[in-house]
Amino acid sequence: NAGVTQTPKFQVLKTGQSMTLQCAQDMNHEYMSWYRQDPGMGLRLIHYSVGAGITDQGEVPNGYNVSRSTTEDFPLRLLSAAPSQTSVYFCASSQRDRGSYSEQFFGPGTRLTVL
Amino acid sequence: RKEVEQDPGPFNVPEGATVAFNCTYSNSASQSFFWYRQDCRKEPKLLMSVYSSGNEDGRFTAQLNRASQYISLLIRDSKLSDSATYLCVVNDRRGATNKLIFGTGTLLAVQP
Numbered sequence: 342n343a344g345v346t347q348t349p350k351f352q353v354l355k356t357g358q359s360m361t362l363q364c365a366q367d368m369n370h371e372y373m374s375w376y377r378q379d380p381g382m383g384l385r386l387i388h389y390s391v392g393a394g395i396t397d398q399g400e401v402p403n404g405y406n407v408s409r410s411t412t413e414d415f416p417l418r419l420l421s422a423a424p425s426q427t428s429v430y431f432c433a434s435s436q437r438d439r440g441s442y443s444e445q446f447f448g449p450g451t452r453l454t455v456l
Numbered sequence: 457r458k459e460v461e462q463d464p465g466p467f468n469v470p471e472g473a474t475v476a477f478n479c480t481y482s483n484s485a486s487q488s489f490f491w492y493r494q495d496c497r498k499e500p501k502l503l504m505s506v507y508s509s510g511n512e513d514g515r516f517t518a519q520l521n522r523a524s525q526y527i528s529l530l531i532r533d534s535k536l537s538d539s540a541t542y543l544c545v546v547n548d549r550r551g552a553t554n555k556l557i558f559g560t561g562t563l564l565a566v567q568p
Contacts, residue, residue, distance in 0.1 A: 374556065381464070383560030384500070386544065399555065431499055435556070445489070445545070445556060447499035 347432050347448035354422040354455045362417040362451050365433030370446075372435045373415040375407065376452075382400040384391055384431065390415055391437075394451070422455045429453070459483065460546050462559035469528050470567050477562045478545030480526045488547035489520055491529045491538045494561065499545055503529075534566045 348363045366373065374389035376399075386399030390409040404426060406418040415434075419426060429452050435445040460565045469475045469507055481489075489506035502568040504511065506527050517530040528547075542560035 371554075376558070381560070384558040386557065387557050397555075443488075444502045444505070445492075445500075448500070451497055451509060 345377045345432055345434055345440045345448040347451050348432075349451060350357075351451065351452050352377075354419075355454065356455060357424060358422050360419055360422065362419070362430055362432075364417065365413050366434040366446070368419065368434060368436070368446065369412060369455070370434035370436050371412070372437060372445075373409065374433050374445075375405070375415070375417045376431045376433065377401065377426075377439060378431060379428050382383060387417065387430075412426050419453075424455045458556045459548060459560075460544055462562050464562060465561055466563040466565050467566060468565045469534055471504075471534055471536060473566075474530065474532045475534055475564065476528055476530045477503060477544075477564075478526050478528050479559050479566060480524075481544075481546045482525070483546070483548050483550060484522075485549050486546045487511040489527045490545040491518055491527075491544055492543040492558075495540050495541075500558075503542070513541055519532050520537055532566075534564075536566050536568060539564055539566045555557075 345366045370435045371392045375387040376384040378384050385401045388407040429450050431450050432448040433445040491503040492500040493503045494500040505542045506520050510519040515532045519528045539562050541561040543561045
């Protein structure tokens with residue numbers, strides 16, 4: 342049982358490049374989400390998914406795409422990287438419990454730098 | 457108004473002190489509440505859920521005040537190892553929306 346895994350751990354991109362951050366969980370959780378964390382800003386929700394085939398925008402979705410073709414995987418795609426996307430990205434998953442959400446399990450994070 | 461608000465601190469306290477953090481939330485329909493702990497450059501991890509009746513786990517006590525829309529975390533007998541950022545999390549439910557919202561965190565530094 343690996344929990345939530347994220348790859349890569351570190352990435353440096355040039356402005357304009359695209360890339361996909363991978364996230365997978367093996368706990369059969371319905372809810373998955375992507376956050377970015379910047380100094381003094383806390384965790385901000387980018388996109389989330391309440392199940393396979395269902396995604397929705399969070400607080401800061403611009404410049405990012407997501408898809409959820411399986412319960413296990415929830416990749417985050419940066420369409421055209423910008424320096425403002427330099428951040429630490431966390432993926433998380435949780436189970437639903439009577440319509441609300443239980444403990445969120447986080448991946449170790451991806452530290453992204455855009456030059 | 458932010459959906460979830462916390463005092464960023466830092467709270468600098470001596471070992472053995474008692475320290476309390478509050479967190480306010482804007483959506484009165486919120487149903488689930490949590491405190492997470494995050495160590496520097498690490499992922500957040502669940503510290504404890506917050507129940508309507510309040511709950512205690514060792515030196516940690518969490519309480520919910522629905523009337524005033526805030527949750528609190530009390531840490532007794534602070535240890536050096538308690539130094540971390542404490543994140544308040546609220547399950548925000550509005551219509552078809554159902555998502556978890558994080559506060560910006562409160563930094564605790566326990567001094568020897």
